[in-house]
Amino acid sequence: MKGMRFRPEESGLRASLFDLEAEIMEIVWGLDAEDFAVADVHRALEALRPIAYTTVMTTTSRLHDKGLLDRRKDGRRYVYRARMTREGFIEQATRDVLSSLPPVGRRTAMALLVEQVAEVDDGELERLEALIRARRVARAGDGDG
Amino acid sequence: MKGMRFRPEESGLRASLFDLEAEIMEIVWGLDAEDFAVADVHRALEALRPIAYTTVMTTTSRLHDKGLLDRRKDGRRYVYRARMTREGFIEQATRDVLSSLPPVGRRTAMALLVEQVAEVDDGELERLEALIRARRVARAGDGDG
DNA sequence: GGCGAACTACGATCGGCGATCGTAGATGAC
């Protein structure tokens, strides 16, 4: 994803998105319908605080540029749709961050994850082991080919 | 670490630090001596391109504010020292990023790490399993106490 | 004691960028 960034100090979407972008995506993912227009988002935002229609439009457009929203012309307007679910987006963001880690960071990441995962519950540890076993098998398969 | 951020598009230190900050840290970690003054960094940077002494000073000071450099007064000047090694810093940055991941991201992170680790070599997979075993034992110990 | 070089402190400027908005122009509804 273009223009990606990550601010560990912020929590939730704000770690990966700018404030208004995050705010808009939360609204988008909270809508009943999948498709929506700028007006829908503006209406929802306006309910919270005064904000210009064009401000919402600009940022919504930016979200489209960033690949978070698909859109198609519907007469005179654009109809938008989220490209991913909220969870999907977080996964993607995580993926971006992790794949950019250098080897040293990766090793730290492993240790840290095991640690964190273990703190939550044993089931997660097993899930992790299962992942490793699956990988082993996959590699063995590759070796045959 | 204050003012932390992460730009997956950048590689190396530039993912976590701003350009001049990263440049300075590279120089600092490359110095023979641990202790150094702004003048030392300025000398090294100046060898690459023209840059004002004060520019280096300002950014070095910023690195101190961010907790990357310790410093103490030595007469009229400050003597600086890196708080962490390069590897230590990367580890810390990784830690910051990972510990801020939400549960969904954490699960993705695990899967992705196993994947990446497996691609590199089997030894890493074993290292990971060892980590898990160690964790298991640690938990069992906790249970007894 | 006082001068000069080395440093720091402070603040100004510049550029990039997100946030915000106004205005002009296009277009569908009636």
Place this chain on the structure above:
DNA sequence: GTCATCTACGATCGCCGATCGTAGTTCGCC
């Protein structure tokens, strides 16, 4: 054809890193 709704475009503002000039401080030296 008129009008409300939308988009396109560009301007402004604030924040912040990069960059630097200048003023003031302090140590070394004569």
